[in-house]
Structure formats: structure tokens, C-alpha cells
Amino acid sequence: MMAEVATVPCINSTGKLNQSFHCLSTQDLVANILPPVLIIELLVGLPGNGVALWIFTCRLKTWRANTLFLFNLVLADFLLLICLPFRIDNLFRGEHWVFGQAWCRINLFMLAVNRSASIAFMTTVAFDRYFKVVHPHHRINHMTSTQAGWVAGVIWAVVISLRLPLLATDLLKQEGSMCLCRSFSSYTVIPPAIQLHYMVFIWEFFLPLLLLLFCSARIFCILRQRQLDKEQKVRRAIRVVGMIVAVFVLCFFPGIATGMVSLYIKKFRPRDCVSYNMAGQLFSLSIGFTYLNSTLDPVIYCLSSSMFRNSLKSSINKLGLVEMRLSRRGSMTSDG
Numbered sequence: 001m002m003a004e005v006a007t008v009p010c011i012n013s014t015g016k017l018n019q020s021f022h023c024l025s026t027q028d029l030v031a032n033i034l035p036p037v038l039i040i041e042l043l044v045g046l047p048g049n050g051v052a053l054w055i056f057t058c059r060l061k062t063w064r065a066n067t068l069f070l071f072n073l074v075l076a077d078f079l080l081l082i083c084l085p086f087r088i089d090n091l092f093r094g095e096h097w098v099f100g101q102a103w104c105r106i107n108l109f110m111l112a113v114n115r116s117a118s119i120a121f122m123t124t125v126a127f128d129r130y131f132k133v134v135h136p137h138h139r140i141n142h143m144t145s146t147q148a149g150w151v152a153g154v155i156w157a158v159v160i161s162l163r164l165p166l167l168a169t170d171l172l173k174q175e176g177s178m179c180l181c182r183s184f185s186s187y188t189v190i191p192p193a194i195q196l197h198y199m200v201f202i203w204e205f206f207l208p209l210l211l212l213l214f215c216s217a218r219i220f221c222i223l224r225q226r227q228l229d230k231e232q233k234v235r236r237a238i239r240v241v242g243m244i245v246a247v248f249v250l251c252f253f254p255g256i257a258t259g260m261v262s263l264y265i266k267k268f269r270p271r272d273c274v275s276y277n278m279a280g281q282l283f284s285l286s287i288g289f290t291y292l293n294s295t296l297d298p299v300i301y302c303l304s305s306s307m308f309r310n311s312l313k314s315s316i317n318k319l320g321l322v323e324m325r326l327s328r329r330g331s332m333t334s335d336g
Helices: 030-060 065-081 084-092 102-135 145-168 192-226 232-267 273-304 306-318
Strands: 172-175 179-183
Touching: 030 065, 030 084, 030 273, 030 306, 065 145, 065 273, 084 102, 084 232, 102 145, 102 179, 102 192, 102 232, 102 273, 145 192, 192 232, 232 273
Parallel strands: none
Antiparallel strands: 172 179
């Protein structure tokens, strides 16, 4: 049951009601269905990523390029998941945001930044596998941890700079007595910051997807040509990239598909608010798939890094409940 909604108007930074929106409405279907989904993802994903973060920071003694990229992936997922309780609270209140304008911006900024960073580092891990298998003698394979740190820093800088406009935009909307905190809404006139937000949302799906499909196809073709597709080390490389592609499509395609349908209805059927709001609710529900990515990523950590697997197995062995055999270090398709 949703909590009672306080009748406090949403005031933006200029002291005026923020009402320049078309077909704006609450999303009752989303408020009823999405909270249990997000709670499950939070309860599963936060411990999984917390354990991964602990292993990377406290258990690993050797850092290599792939390890550093995986660490940044788990960091992005962990930061995203700790923002979810505010969205869950928001949905339990029937989408009424009670944390104020500033935290609305910060929360949506954090969710957007870490979603983009997660996609970027997933793609980087896949590229690492691609070079190790297809171009085993390329100098990229000999990248030091310092050089990988610079690459990770550039990725974070680009991701944050593209999402900074969210911090400078009034994102609270007035709907009756409700304060709606959304980064995706039917603006009558779309602000430049939101236009950039939409463009990044679309391109951060299609561009990485093309790169991931390219990596997968090249790895498969090269290994078939070399007749190496039956070797265990090579099969692991194929599984890593295949898992990344599968998780990527499962988690991010529903949001892109429903979002583009919403944009189509708004552009070509602007008076059809019923269809637009239904498409908007389906888009919001698809966000549950988006956050599922951060819950499933620990599987990628285990598949991608033998050092991570060994550290995890060693930690489990110390509990004395089960004895797990450690993997052999130093394969061409793992980070060590």
C-alpha cells in the first residue's frame, strides 16, 4: 500500500511551479509493479557487488589492466545500487518525491552516470578479450595498470561530463499535489540538457552494442579459423564476451525499445496522451531491466578474471565449509 502524499508544491530554483510538460501524469502501474522488482535486485545485487568490491580492494595483491577495468565496473554498479532505495521510497509514495530538488538532481545524476559507466566498462572488458584472442601480440595486451588507470579516468571524465547538465536542470514536476522526480518527461519545449540526456541514453546503447557484436563475431571467426574453439581457455573468452552481449541486450534493449516508441507517439501523435502515457509506463517498467544489469555483473567478474575467481574461492575456503580448487593462473584469455 502506498504512503499518503503530502500536498507540498514542487518549487524550482526560480521559485515558480515547474509545469511546462505535455501529457504529464502519475504512473500507477509502475508504482505497483516496480518496487518489489527493485527490492529484489537491491537485495541480490548489493551484497554481490559488495563482496566483489571487498575482494578487489582487500584480497587482490596484483593489479592488471583487466582487473582495474573490472574494479571500475563493480564500483559503478555498487554506486548505482546504493541510489535505488530513494527510487523505491519514491515509488512506494506513489511517485511523490519528498527529498527536495537538489537531491532529485543528484539522485538522477548518479543513476545516469553509473549506468553509463557500467556500459562503458562492460564494453572495455569485452574489447580486452577481443585483443587478447584476435590480436594476441598487440601492444594493448601489455598495457600496465597505470596506463589502464588513465583509460579508466578518461572514461569516467567523459561519462560525468555528458551527465553534468542533469545537475543544472530543474527535474521536479508538479502533477496535482504530487512532486514527480523524473529525467524522462514529455517536455513541451525540451531543454538542451535533457536533449543531451536523451541522445546519450540512445547512443550508449547502439554504439556499444555494435562494438560488442563486432568483438563477438571476430572472436568466433578467428578461433574457428585457427581451430582453437575447443580449447578451455578460448571457450572461456567466448563465454565472457557472449555473457556480456546477452546481459547487455537483456537489460538495456527493453528501455531503448519502449523509449523510442514513446518518442514516436509524441512526435507523430501528440494528442494521443493515453497511448503516450501507457508507453511511458512501459518505459519506466523497463528500468527494472536496466538495474538488473548491476545485479548480474558479478557473473561477469567471475568469468573474466581468474585472479578474482581464485580470491573468491580462497575466501570461501577459509570459512571451512567447503574446499574449492583454485584456477591455474596465467592464461592468455584471463587477466592472470
